[in-house]
Amino acid sequence: MGRYVLGVDQSTSGSTALIVDRDVRVLARGQAPVPRYLPRPGWVEQDAWELWAATERAVRLALQDARIPPDEIEAIGLSNQRETTMVWDRATGEPVGRAIGWQDRRTQPLCDRLNAECGTAVGERTGMLILPNCAASKLHWLLENDRGAQRLLAADRLLYGTIDSWLLWNLSGGKEHATDCSNASVTLMQNAHTLAYDEFVLDRLAIPRSVLPTIRGSAELFGYTDPERFFGQRVPVAGIVGDQQAALLGQGGIRPGMAKNSYGSGAFLVMNLGQEFVSPSPGLFSPVLWAVDGEISYGLEAMSDVAGAALRWLQTGLGLVRDSAEAAMLAERVEDAGGVYFVPAFVGIGAPHYDALARGTMFGITEQTTRGHIARAALEAMAYQTREAVDSMRAQTGVPMDVLRADGGAARSDFLLQFQADILGVPVERPQVMETGALGAAMLAGVQVGYWDSLEETASHWTLGRRFEPRWSESRRDDMYAGWLEAIERSAGWGAARPGGRP
Incomplete structure (x- = not known):
C-alpha cells in the first residue's frame, strides 16, 4: 500500500493538489492558476487544455514539494468547479471550443422558458433550481448552436462532461467517461431520488x-491513471466530488446541521441534511452531497455568483488594488465603509433573489470616499450575501446554525470573517487547512481504498485555525443589514434598461 493520498481541486481560478498522510495532515501542496475568457457580456469561458495543464502542474509541484516519488501515491481524489461544461471528440480527445463557465449567462432565455413551462416539477425531480449555471442548459445550447458539436454528434463521436469527467478522461488516457452523483446532481439532469438521469429533463x-x-x-473506483499521463504510474482514481460538497467534507461537516461557506470566485453556503431530501425553495437548492457505500447524503445550498471575483475586478478591472491582500489591508485602515454599499451583481444576483437582470452597483459614494472604503464595501458585500443566504436556510430548515465554518481564498482575511461573525451574530470558524475541496476529495478516495476506515475517522482530524466571535449589538447588526437590503432592492432589474438609459 502506498503511503499517501493525493487530493486535487480544479477551481475557477486554478488547480490545487494536496498530498495527505494517514493523520489527514497536508504534507505538501501545489497550485497553478488558470485564466477566464469573457468574449461577450454575460459569457464566461475557459480553455479545457489550460485546465488540464494547470492540474498536471499542480500535481507535479506537490510531488516536488513532498519530495516523494509518484509510486507512493495510494489513491487520487478529484474535486472540481461544478457546472462548467464542455464537449469533446470521443476519437481524438480534442475539445470542441472552450468550456462554458458556471457563471455564464447565455442560457438565461432558455431557463426562463423552462421555468414558465415546468413550474416546480423539475425542482421536485432534480433538487435543482432552473438557472443558467446548470450544465443541462449549457449542453442544450452547444447542441443547438455549435456546428462542431453537431458534426460530432452526427458521427456518434461527441462526449459531454463537467470538469471532473474531463480530468478523469485525461488521467485514464481516454478509457473512462464518468462523473459522480454530487456533480451530476447540480447539472439539472440527475433525478435526486434515483440518482439516475432524469428522462423528463433529457x-x-x-x-x-x-x-x-x-x-x-x-x-468508487473510477479507473486507473494511464502511466503516460501520470508520471509513469498506474494509480486508482477512487473519489470524485463537486467542489462545494468536497469543501463541506473537508471541513468535517459529516453530521446533519453542520454548515460551511466558501468564499471563492463566488460564495457557496452548504448545510448537511443527512439522508433527508428537502425540495428546493426560492433561493435554495438541494444537491446530493456524496454517496458512499450506497448511502446518500443530501444538503441544502445557496449560491452567490460573485464574491472573491469582486476583489479581482478591483484589481484587474479598476486597478484600485494590486491583489486581494491589499484590498483587505485597505479595508482595515478605514473605520467603516463610509456609508458605501457595493452590490457585486456582475452577472445578476444570486441567492436568495436569483435576479438575472440585477447589475453591479455602488451606493453612498461621496467626495470623501476612498480606495479603502470601496475595498471594505467589496469585502462586506460577501458577508451580507452570506447573511441573506443563512437567513433563508434557517427559515427553510428551522436549524439555528450556531456556528459557520469558512474556507476559500477570501476567507484568509481576518477582517472579512470578523465582519461575517458580526453581521450574522454567530461565531465563524476558519480551519488550519484552507484547501478544503482538495482535502475532501482526498478523504473520499482514501476511504474507498481502505487508507482510512470511514469518513468519521477523517472528520475527527479537522483542526481549528481561528474562531471569530460576534461583537455587535443586535440593533447595530440590523441597522447595517437594512442598508444592504435597500441596496439590493435598488439594483434589481437594472439589466433590463434600454441602451443609453433606464427602463
Whole structure:
C-alpha cells in the first residue's frame, strides 16, 4: 500500500493538489492558476487544455514539494468547479471550443422558458433550481448552436462532461467517461431520488443519452491513471466530488446541521441534511452531497455568483488594488465603509433573489470616499450575501446554525470573517487547512481504498485555525443589514434598461 493520498481541486481560478498522510495532515501542496475568457457580456469561458495543464502542474509541484516519488501515491481524489461544461471528440480527445463557465449567462432565455413551462416539477425531480449555471442548459445550447458539436454528434463521436469527467478522461488516457452523483446532481439532469438521469429533463432539452458520462457514487473506483499521463504510474482514481460538497467534507461537516461557506470566485453556503431530501425553495437548492457505500447524503445550498471575483475586478478591472491582500489591508485602515454599499451583481444576483437582470452597483459614494472604503464595501458585500443566504436556510430548515465554518481564498482575511461573525451574530470558524475541496476529495478516495476506515475517522482530524466571535449589538447588526437590503432592492432589474438609459 502506498503511503499517501493525493487530493486535487480544479477551481475557477486554478488547480490545487494536496498530498495527505494517514493523520489527514497536508504534507505538501501545489497550485497553478488558470485564466477566464469573457468574449461577450454575460459569457464566461475557459480553455479545457489550460485546465488540464494547470492540474498536471499542480500535481507535479506537490510531488516536488513532498519530495516523494509518484509510486507512493495510494489513491487520487478529484474535486472540481461544478457546472462548467464542455464537449469533446470521443476519437481524438480534442475539445470542441472552450468550456462554458458556471457563471455564464447565455442560457438565461432558455431557463426562463423552462421555468414558465415546468413550474416546480423539475425542482421536485432534480433538487435543482432552473438557472443558467446548470450544465443541462449549457449542453442544450452547444447542441443547438455549435456546428462542431453537431458534426460530432452526427458521427456518434461527441462526449459531454463537467470538469471532473474531463480530468478523469485525461488521467485514464481516454478509457473512462464518468462523473459522480454530487456533480451530476447540480447539472439539472440527475433525478435526486434515483440518482439516475432524469428522462423528463433529457426529453425537454433534447439531450441524447449517448453523450452523457456514467453516474457513479462519490467513493468508487473510477479507473486507473494511464502511466503516460501520470508520471509513469498506474494509480486508482477512487473519489470524485463537486467542489462545494468536497469543501463541506473537508471541513468535517459529516453530521446533519453542520454548515460551511466558501468564499471563492463566488460564495457557496452548504448545510448537511443527512439522508433527508428537502425540495428546493426560492433561493435554495438541494444537491446530493456524496454517496458512499450506497448511502446518500443530501444538503441544502445557496449560491452567490460573485464574491472573491469582486476583489479581482478591483484589481484587474479598476486597478484600485494590486491583489486581494491589499484590498483587505485597505479595508482595515478605514473605520467603516463610509456609508458605501457595493452590490457585486456582475452577472445578476444570486441567492436568495436569483435576479438575472440585477447589475453591479455602488451606493453612498461621496467626495470623501476612498480606495479603502470601496475595498471594505467589496469585502462586506460577501458577508451580507452570506447573511441573506443563512437567513433563508434557517427559515427553510428551522436549524439555528450556531456556528459557520469558512474556507476559500477570501476567507484568509481576518477582517472579512470578523465582519461575517458580526453581521450574522454567530461565531465563524476558519480551519488550519484552507484547501478544503482538495482535502475532501482526498478523504473520499482514501476511504474507498481502505487508507482510512470511514469518513468519521477523517472528520475527527479537522483542526481549528481561528474562531471569530460576534461583537455587535443586535440593533447595530440590523441597522447595517437594512442598508444592504435597500441596496439590493435598488439594483434589481437594472439589466433590463434600454441602451443609453433606464427602463
